[in-house]
Every structure is written in C-alpha cells, then in structure tokens.
Amino acid sequence: MRMNTRARGTKTKMGLNFIIGGAQGGGIETAGLLAVKALAMHGLEVFADREYHSNIKGKHSYSHIRASEERIRSIKYPVDLIGALDVETIATHYKDLKPGGVLIHDAALLDKPITKLPPMEKERLERLKAELEKEDIGNTVREFDKWLERNGRIVLPFPFSVIITEKAKLASPMIERAMNTAMTTLLLRAAGMPFATILEAVDALFMEKVEAKELNKAVANAVNDGFNEFSGNRNLGTEIIGKKRSARGKKMLVAGNDAVAIGKLIGGLRLQTYYPITPAADESFVIEQHSSLFDLKGEIVGSPIVIQAEDEISAICMAIGGALTGVRAATCTSGPGFSLMVEGIGWAGMNEVPVVITYYQRGGPSTGLPTRHSQSDLLFAINSGHGEFSRIVLASGSHEEAIDDAIKCMNLAERYQVPVIHLLDKGIANCVTTINPPVFGKIERGKLTEKGAWDYRRFAFDGDPVSPRAFLGDELMWYTGDEHDELGHISEDPENRRKMYEKRMAKREKILKEAPDEDKAVLFGDENFEDLLVTWGVTTGAAVDSLPELQTAGSKTAILQVRMMEPFPVDFVSKFISKANRVISLEANYIGQLAELIGWNTGFRIKNRILKYTGRLITQDEVVKSYMRILGGEEKIVLMGGE
Amino acid sequence: MSTDWNSGVWPDWCPGCGNFGIFTALKGALSDLGISREKLVLVSGIGCSGKIPHFVKVPGVHTLHGRAIPFATGIKASNPNLKVLVHGGDGDLLGIGMGHLIAMGRRNPEILVVIHNNGVYGLTKGQASPTLQLGRKTKSLAFPNINSAVNPILLGIASGYTFLARSYAYDIEHLKACLKQGISHGGAGILEVIQPCPTWNNIVTMDWVEKNTYYLKDWDPVVKDDEDAVRKAQGIIGLESGEKKALGTILIDRRKEAFGKRIASIYKHYDAEPPAAQQVERNGTALPIDLEKTFPRFFIQ
Numbered sequence: 005m006r007m008n009t010r011a012r013g014t015k016t017k018m019g020l021n022f023i024i025g026g027a028q029g030g031g032i033e034t035a036g037l038l039a040v041k042a043l044a045m046h047g048l049e050v051f052a053d054r055e056y057h058s059n060i061k062g063k064h065s066y067s068h069i070r071a072s073e074e075r076i077r078s079i080k081y082p083v084d085l086i087g088a089l090d091v092e093t094i095a096t097h098y099k100d101l102k103p104g105g106v107l108i109h110d111a112a113l114l115d116k117p118i119t120k121l122p123p124m125e126k127e128r129l130e131r132l133k134a135e136l137e138k139e140d141i142g143n144t145v146r147e148f149d150k151w152l153e154r155n156g157r158i159v160l161p162f163p164f165s166v167i168i169t170e171k172a173k174l175a176s177p178m179i180e181r182a183m184n185t186a187m188t189t190l191l192l193r194a195a196g197m198p199f200a201t202i203l204e205a206v207d208a209l210f211m212e213k214v215e216a217k218e219l220n221k222a223v224a225n226a227v228n229d230g231f232n233e234f235s236g237n238r239n240l241g242t243e244i245i246g247k248k249r250s251a252r253g254k255k256m257l258v259a260g261n262d263a264v265a266i267g268k269l270i271g272g273l274r275l276q277t278y279y280p281i282t283p284a285a286d287e288s289f290v291i292e293q294h295s296s297l298f299d300l301k302g303e304i305v306g307s308p309i310v311i312q313a314e315d316e317i318s319a320i321c322m323a324i325g326g327a328l329t330g331v332r333a334a335t336c337t338s339g340p341g342f343s344l345m346v347e348g349i350g351w352a353g354m355n356e357v358p359v360v361i362t363y364y365q366r367g368g369p370s371t372g373l374p375t376r377h378s379q380s381d382l383l384f385a386i387n388s389g390h391g392e393f394s395r396i397v398l399a400s401g402s403h404e405e406a407i408d409d410a411i412k413c414m415n416l417a418e419r420y421q422v423p424v425i426h427l428l429d430k431g432i433a434n435c436v437t438t439i440n441p442p443v444f445g446k447i448e449r450g451k452l453t454e455k456g457a458w459d460y461r462r463f464a465f466d467g468d469p470v471s472p473r474a475f476l477g478d479e480l481m482w483y484t485g486d487e488h489d490e491l492g493h494i495s496e497d498p499e500n501r502r503k504m505y506e507k508r509m510a511k512r513e514k515i516l517k518e519a520p521d522e523d524k525a526v527l528f529g530d531e532n533f534e535d536l537l538v539t540w541g542v543t544t545g546a547a548v549d550s551l552p553e554l555q556t557a558g559s560k561t562a563i564l565q566v567r568m569m570e571p572f573p574v575d576f577v578s579k580f581i582s583k584a585n586r587v588i589s590l591e592a593n594y595i596g597q598l599a600e601l602i603g604w605n606t607g608f609r610i611k612n613r614i615l616k617y618t619g620r621l622i623t624q625d626e627v628v629k630s631y632m633r634i635l636g637g638e639e640k641i642v643l644m645g646g647e
Numbered sequence: 648m649s650t651d652w653n654s655g656v657w658p659d660w661c662p663g664c665g666n667f668g669i670f671t672a673l674k675g676a677l678s679d680l681g682i683s684r685e686k687l688v689l690v691s692g693i694g695c696s697g698k699i700p701h702f703v704k705v706p707g708v709h710t711l712h713g714r715a716i717p718f719a720t721g722i723k724a725s726n727p728n729l730k731v732l733v734h735g736g737d738g739d740l741l742g743i744g745m746g747h748l749i750a751m752g753r754r755n756p757e758i759l760v761v762i763h764n765n766g767v768y769g770l771t772k773g774q775a776s777p778t779l780q781l782g783r784k785t786k787s788l789a790f791p792n793i794n795s796a797v798n799p800i801l802l803g804i805a806s807g808y809t810f811l812a813r814s815y816a817y818d819i820e821h822l823k824a825c826l827k828q829g830i831s832h833g834g835a836g837i838l839e840v841i842q843p844c845p846t847w848n849n850i851v852t853m854d855w856v857e858k859n860t861y862y863l864k865d866w867d868p869v870v871k872d873d874e875d876a877v878r879k880a881q882g883i884i885g886l887e888s889g890e891k892k893a894l895g896t897i898l899i900d901r902r903k904e905a906f907g908k909r910i911a912s913i914y915k916h917y918d919a920e921p922p923a924a925q926q927v928e929r930n931g932t933a934l935p936i937d938l939e940k941t942f943p944r945f946f947i948q
Contacts, residue, residue, distance in 0.1 A: 045947055254947070270934075271927075272927025299935045299936065300935065305935065307914055307915075307916035307920070318746075321711070321714045325722040328722060331726075331923050438947070446932060448931070475726075475923065476729060477728065477729050485693075492707075493701050
C-alpha cells in the first residue's frame with residue numbers, strides 16, 4: 005500500500021487558476037497549450053482541462069488551467085483570471101471569477117450586445133437573459149463590465165485588435181488567427197510571467213513551423229509592449245507567478261491520450277488498431293507520429309504499426325489477429341466503439357487471447373455527450389459480453405498511472421492470456437498535466453512454448469489455468485469461438501466443457517492472488533480514518549487535491565482509489581470499507597457504479613454518494629463542499645459545477 | 648509427395664454438401680503449392696463453411712460471424728510471412744460481414760477470400776442469403792425472397808480486388824486451379840464457389856448448375872494498363888449481366904500495391920522487421936528507448 009499524500013502544511017503556496025475561452029476553431033486549443041507550456045517551462049506543475057463541443061468551428065470552447073509549485077490533479081473554481089476571446093466566453097464564465105479576479109477581453113468587444121450569441125445553447129442563453137434582467141445589468145459588454153466592477157471584479161478591456169494591426173503589422177483578417185497567442189501572452193504577463201519564457205514557449209510549441217512561429221512571436225511582442233504601456237500605472241493585483249523554479253529533473257507535459265500512447269510504446273505495443281472516435285483517436289495519432297522508437301545511439305529498437313479499421317468490430321478483430329501471431333496488440337475506443345467490440349472481446353476471452361482495449365469513457369448512452377467527461381461505463385466494461393470469461397479491468401486515476409498501467413495491461417494480458425480493458429475517462433484523455441518521465445519496468449510475456457514442440461496443445465490442461473502459448477506460424481493450433489478441446493477443436497462434450505470452462509474462469513482467482521496491492525486500490529490520507537471517500541478514475545485527483553481541506557473539515561478522512569475493477573479485489577477493499585465509520589462514494593455517473601460494485605462484492609451498502617453526470621469534471625471545490633454537506637446530514641448529492 | 652492434410656476431425660457436413668468438394672480441392676491445391684503447413688493460416692467465419700479449418704491440418708482460426716476478414720488482416724499485417732486464406736459463406740461474407748469484404752478490397756492484402764456460396768444460411772436451417780435471387784423461394788422460406796441478390800464479383804470490382812474468380816464446388820480440378828492461382832496472387836482475391844446445399848437449397852442443384860453456368864473461354868483476365876482496366880471492368884459487367892454464371896478466372900490485376908507494401912511505405916522498418924519479428928523486451932525489461940529522442944515534444948525544455 006502506498007501513502008501518497010499527507011495533509012499539507014499551512015504555508016500558502018503559489019497557485020494560479022484561470023480560464024481562456026473562445027469559439028472553437030479559433031485557436032483556443034493552441035492558446036491553452038501555449039499557456040500550459042509556458043507555465044511548465046517556468047518550472048511549475050500544471051493541470052489543465054479542455055472543454056469543447058462536438059463541433060469543429062464556432063461553438064464555445066475553453067481551457068481551465070491551474071499551475072502551482074506542487075503537483076495538481078484537478079481543476080477548481082472560482083478562478084483568478086479569465087481571458088475571453090469572444091463575448092460568449094464573458095457571458096458563459098463571468099460567475100467563475102473570484103472577487104478581485106480579472107477579466108480580460110478585446111476592447112473591440114465593448115459595444116457588442118451581450119446576448120446576441122447564435123452558437124450558445126438556447127437553455128444557456130435563457131439563463132443568461134434571466135440573470136441580466138434580474139440584476140438590471142444592461143445589454144452591452146461595456147455595461148456588463150461595469151456591473152462586474154461594481155461586484156468587485158477587475159475588467160481589462162485591452163486593445164488587442166489595434167495592437168495586432170498597428171504594432172505587429174498584421175492585416176485585419178489575421179487578427180482572429182493571432183488572438184489566441186495575444187490573449188495568452190497578456191494573461192501570463194498579467195499574472196507575472198517573464199516575457200522571455202513566453203517567447204520560449206512559442207518556440208517550443210511551434211517547433212519546425214517557422215512561419216507560424218514568427219507570426220506568433222510578432223504578436224506576442226506587440227502585446228507585451230502594449231501591456232507594459234497599458235499597465236504601467238495600474239495594479240492588477242494579479243502578480244501570482246513567482247520566480248522561475250529550477251526543475252528537479254526532467255518533466256514531461258502530456259494529455260492522457262499521450263500518456264497511454266507512450267506507455268503502450270514502452271510496453272512493446274507492435275500493432276494498434278482503431279476506428280476514429282472522441283476522446284480516444286488522438287492516442288493512435290501519437291503512436292503513428294512516434295512509431296520509430298530510438299535507443300540512446302539513435303537506432304530504431306522497435307516500430308509498431310497502426311491500422312485505421314473500417315469500424316470498431318474490425319479494430320478489435322484485427323488486434324486479436326495480431327495477438328495470435330505473438331504481437332503485443334491493442335485497440336482504443338470510447339463507449340459507442342466499445343459497444344461494437346463486445347463480441348470480439350468475448351472471442352478473445354473464449355480463446356484466451358492477450359489483447360488490450362483502452363477504453364476512454366465519455367457521456368452516454370448512445371452518442372451522448374461525445375466530447376464530455378463521464379464515468380458511467382464501469383459496470384459495462386466489467387459485464388460486457390455474453391457468457392462468462394476472465395478478463396481484467398484496470399482503471400487509472402492519473403496521467404502517471406495511465407502510462408504505467410498501459411505497460412502493465414500488456415503484461416497482464418500476456419501473463420494471464422486474457423483480454424484486458426484499460427479503463428480511463430475523457431477527463432484523463434484530454435486534461436494536460438506535468439508528469440515525471442516514466443520508469444521502465446518489467447516486460448512479462450507469460451508462459452510460452454518451446455518452438456517446434458510436437459503435439460502442441462494450445463489449451464492444454466496441465467494444472468495451471470494458463471497454458472503455454474505458441475504463435476501462428478510456429479506450431480499447429482486451432483482457435484474457435486465454440487467451446488473447444490485442448491487442441492482448439494469444437495467440442496460439446498459435457499466433461500470437456502466443465503474442465504475448459506473452469507480453466508478459463510480459474511484465472512480470476514489466480515489474478516487476484518498474484519496482483520500487488522497497489523494494482524487493487526490505493527489509500528490516500530490517514531490510515532486510521534473514520535470517513536472514507538471511495539472513488540476512481542480522474543475524480544481521484546479532485547479528491548486527493550481536496551484532502552487537506554477534508555481533513556480540516558471532517559474527523560479523520562481518507563480516500564480509497566479503486567483500481568482493479570475486475571476481478572474485484574473483494575478482500576482488499578473490504579478491509580478498508582469495514583474499518584470506516586462512514587463511506588462516501590464520489591464518481592461521475594448517476595447510479596454510483598463503483599458504490600454498486602462494492603455493494604455486490606462486499607455486501608456493504610454505501611449510502612452516501614456524491615455524483616455528477618453533467619459531462620463536466622468533478623472539481624476540487626465541489627468535493628470539499630459536498631463533503632461538508634454530507635457531514636451536515638445529506639445522503640446523496642448531485643453536482644452541477646462547470647460550463 | 649503426399650502430405651496428410653486431414654486433421655482427423657470428422658467433417659460434420661451433410662452428405663453431398665458442396666463443402667466436401669471445396670475441402671478436397673483445397674487439400675489438392677495445398678499439396679501442389681508445397682506450402683509448409685505452419686506457414687499457412689485458414690481463417691473462417693461462422694456457419695457450415697466456417698468449420699473447414701478444423702478439418703484441415705494447418706493452423707486454423709474459426710472466428711466470429713462475418714469477421715474472418717479483420718482477423719485475417721490483423722494476422723497478415725503482423726506476420727507477412729504467413730499465407731492467409733479466408734473461408735466463409737455468402738451469408739457471412741456478403742451479409743453480416745460485407746463491410747469488411749469491401750474494406751479488404753480497398754487495402755489489397757495478400758489474402759484470398761473463398762466465398763462458399765450456397766444461397767442460404769445452412770446452419771440455421773435455410774434462410775435466404777444475400778445471393779438468393781429475388782422472387783425465389785427455397786424450401787425453408789415461408790414466402791418468396793423479397794431482396795435482390797448481390798453479385799460478389801461485381802462487388803469485388805467496385806471494392807478494388809485484384810483477383811476475382813468463380814468456380815464450382817463439384818468441379819474439383821477447376822476449383823483447385825482457381826485456389827492455386829488465388830493463393831499465389833499477391834493481393835486481395837475473391838474466389839466465389841457455387842456450392843449446392845442439398846439440404847436447404849432446392850433451387851441451386853447440380854442440375855441447375857449444369858444448366859446455368861459455363862466455363863470462360865478466350866477471356867484474358869490479366870489487366871495490362873489503365874485503359875485495359877476500364878475495358879475489363881466493362882467486360883466483366885457484361886459477363887455478369889448474362890443469364891448464366893461464368894466460371895473461371897475473371898480478373899488478375901498486378902498493378903496495385905499490396906497492403907504490406909503500403910504499410911512499408913509508411914513504416915520504413917516494416918520490411919526488415921514486421922511486428923511479429925520484433926523484440927519487445929531485453930532480459931525481461933522494456934527496450935532501452937530514449938524517451939527524449941523518441942518523444943521530444945512531450946519534454947519540457
């Protein structure tokens with residue numbers, strides 16, 4: 005068992021928390037990445053959420069970024085700063101700004117009407133209009149700004165358009181393309197970031213794209229000059245970023261999709277198949293882009309291939325085909341694709357094929373919320389497929405875990421010859437964070453047969469539920485989705501059926517017996533806890549970040565992150581559950597799927613449940629507030645935070 | 648030299664089933680081609696035809712209904728040294744799995760797809776398959792078929808297949824020749840085998856086949872150039888529009904690159920070391936990958 009986090013000291017640490025938003029397709033993703041990159045280059049730890057619609061151009065999109073001297077694993081409201089590239093961002097996020105916080109937008113927006121927002125969801129617009137009317141705010145951005153200032157916020161309408169055209173000498177049609185870098189530069193400067201670091205970040209972000217790099221640098225320079233003139237005699241109260249911190253060793257900056265891709269590549273992945281789907285497809289892009297694996301001498305030590313299949317059925321079947329040839333094979337998808345893969349996973353279970361399915365949950369059912377977060381497929385991942393077979397479902401709770409688990413999943417698949425579902429969520433997939441580079445671990449290929457062994461029996465009964473594996477091309481062997489004998493031929497004989505069935509199912513006990521504790525569940529906080537929050541996936545981050553506050557508010561509080569969902573580590577989890585005075589589940593679904601799973605397995609009914617199914621992340625402040633409400637006697641809480 | 652190609656498993660097809668003809672012709676083709684048995688993989692779908700790998704003494708992968716092609720594609724791409732054959736029925740490959748059949752033509756992997764075409768879903772007792780003609784009523788059907796038939800050869804042309812042939816399950820020599828040609832072809836192939844189902848299809852009988860098929864003569868299947876490809880395609884539409892089904896090799900197009908070559912054009916390491924030939928560990932630990940060199944953009948400078 006690991007004890008990851010203790011209550012932190014009371015010393016106030018630097019913490020920057022801001023939102024940059026605009027219309028999708030207007031460079032908002034680049035703006036976020038640039039900011040995150042600059043903060044990381046400044047030696048800070050970063051965690052950034054990206055929220056976007058299932059749309060290419062026009063709808064509202066934003067990055068919510070936190071930076072600190074210490075590791076951060078979640079987002080939190082309210083924020084210190086908002087950089088609004090358009091009116092919709094102001095209208096959407098003004099309530100997210102803390103008292104004394106600063107809103108920055110282009111001065112050119114001042115006379116725009118605040119409610120003329122065609123891309124805004126009509127429900128959202130109705131709420132906005134009601135708010136404006138209730139508070140008698142007026143109808144232009146200028147009036148809105150005044151109202152915000154009356155309410156203790158600082159508004160900085162900055163002449164971006166003028167500066168971009170005059171100082172950076174860009175033609176006015178280029179303003180929109182440059183606004184993202186302009187805004188990021190100003191936000192970071194306002195927060196006290198040295199300008200040199202911003203320029204370095206532009207270099208690092210655009211790398212070999214020389215033209216884009218020069219354009220963005222020109223814009224950054226112009227905005228920086230403008231900022232120095234503009235803010236010379238104004239105290240914004242936003243000098244949050246301190247001196248550059250010297251890095252303690254190399255750091256990486258990754259999204260969850262990147263993390264899994266890197267893990268798979270370290271872990272020996274040689275065939276990745278996929279069908280495009282949000283929020284999984286980026287992982288395959290990363291694998292393609294980094295398919296030449298270099299050693300220290302610059303020589304290629306491995307080169308996986310990626311195949312874009314015609315659908316997810318094909319993706320899982322191709323991966324299984326690859327695995328039969330001895331290749332470490334995997335696919336990645338989200339709910340709708342996983343639904344299609346289920347029959348294939350059953351075949352892999354029946355034929356004891358090591359194949360890894362990386363499963364990024366998003367809002368369902370059906371197409372659901374394609375670009376939004378959810379943890380509502382836990383029970384599906386565990387129960388998918390007809391009939392009974394052994395599988396492993398391992399859920400990562402952070403980016404670092406996502407890398408390690410990607411390697412681990414391939415080891416587990418081959419060690420036990422079972423399909424392994426690596427369960428993640430949109431939160432991990434798309435959030436970007438700083439991590440330590442992974443440590444290379446063991447590669448376990450499991451039981452293999454000697455080449456050329458005569459009379460090979462793929463499914464030999466030899467006491468161990470795992471039979472030695474041979475690969476297509478080496479030996480004579482048969483596979484079938486039908487019940488089969490030791491050779492792999494169809495058999496409906498009842499005695500063989502029982503033996504083969506039990507051989508497959510016996511792997512569950514074997515897996516549980518051999519799994520190290522840290523793969524089962526991880527406890528954070530006081531070992532002598534009275535209150536226990538059980539959680540999983542990216543939500544773990546919000547819980548762990550709020551732990552010091554929880555410990556101040558409650559009695560003795562700890563967090564249990566469950567990792568192995570199938571086979572379920574009943575004894576290990578029971579040990580913690582039975583010790584607690586109060587157990588609270590915290591997860592992003594309606595039912596409380598982890599709570600239910602614990603209930604089925606341990607017989608313990610978790611009454612207190614904190615749930616969220618709006619498609620937005622559970623935030624640190626939400627965890628704290630809802631925990632207080634539980635302490636106040638509420639049983640179930642449904643969270644609503646975030647836009 | 649005669650190799651014993653029988654696995655020893657009793658073929659449980661109905662007496663008189665066309666699958667016996669295909670089984671016999673396949674064994675003959677394998678003997679003639681002299682392929683080492685470990686280097687061959689038979690991949691099949693579900694149905695009567697799907698059982699064929701169990702009866703042949705070569706590695707066999709009996710997959711899911713309609714999904715033999717993706718399995719085969721994954722196998723071939725991972726280990727291009729293997730000869731891969733797909734066997735499936737008309738219901739399997741042209742019904743539930745048709746999307747994969749089309750995708751395979753677009754990729755052009757060196758895989759021969761043998762369509763056991765008997766016009767019915769045999770193992771579920773004779774429902775209409777995608778190749779049953781409109782208005783026909785086989786004996787299991789309550790009403791005449793209300794769907795038009797699909798033509799696998801024309802579908803093959805439209806999908807980009809580079810080998811197309813049609814044969815007959817009871818003409819062992821002809822079928823064997825087509826199999827040999829298809830297995831040796833360096834790209835995606837469809838071999839449609841007209842196969843009587845004596846149990847459920849009372850229309851496509853031996854007698855019907857006799858009257859409704861003919862052997863191609865004076866037909867050159869080999870595509871010479873782009874212009875010739877257009878002429879061939881038009882010619883094939885002509886052939887397939889006739890009352891009777893043509894038996895023989897219909898198309899051989901060697902101009903298109905096979906999937907393996909296309910993969911190798913992207914992944915430069917592929918020809919030297921395809922996935923199945925690559926190591927993934929050294930002494931039980933991960934390979935010494937230089938992360939900064941391999942993933943430069945993820946590192947903070």
